[in-house]
Amino acid sequence: MGHIGRDPPGTAGPAREVPYRSGRRLGFELVGFDSGRWHTWTCLGGLVADVYRATGVQPGSWGLIQDEQEARRAPQWLTESGLGDPKVFLWAAALLTDVAQATLQTEE
Template sequence: MVDLLAADPHGWDDWFGDSESAEQARIQANRVGLHVLGVGIASRDIPALSADMAEGGREAAGGLPERLARREPVPAGRLLGFELVGYDCGLWHTWTCLGGLVRDVGHATGVRPGRWGLIQDERQARRAADWLTASKLGDPKVFLWVAAMLVAVPGARERARSE
């Protein structure tokens, strides 16, 4: 995953407040191939993740801590799968960006990415995140890993076709 559009014009926030504003930014960017993804974090992971963000530079997390505190629902859309993510000093990392973690998790737990490079089963994703956190293999960058649910949020055209 890569950041393609900032959520605000000054580039301070990588997380859009809602799917409508993300869709507007996608349209205004006028670039082919951009998609809006909804990201969900399990409510039981929010306290530990919030504490981790506060310790690692919460101000760099943009509006995400407040949205997590409100426990907003994941936008409606097609479930793509789960990605293991962790926070470090204002940056988000995935298990694929820190060399060898996908292999290490696969050897230890049998969990491997599937379609789109994502884990397709939530229980497997949670087990992999728990193992990765306990293993401390993300050190010194990431100490806490969580399974983030990724959802393809339909754009205005797709919503109009389905109505």
């Protein structure tokens, strides 16, 4: 699981695919961090509907956000809104990739 960009999760930056050279891109999952634990936006009741009402972003195939720009916008709004578990202070978009047949990238 990775996040968008090289800056802190949820900030603008290029998507990156590490450490695999290949794999099928599935989409982005919104995850929130609180003192050692990760939560998804689907596990905290009502957040998917809240995000949709505020931003128009909703999950598609596999319950994931397919559009990268939407995947950037949604966690930014979630972080700024303060909705969800009060301990979750930062939301980010994690790019999920099916790497079942992928080749692990190693330093050469």
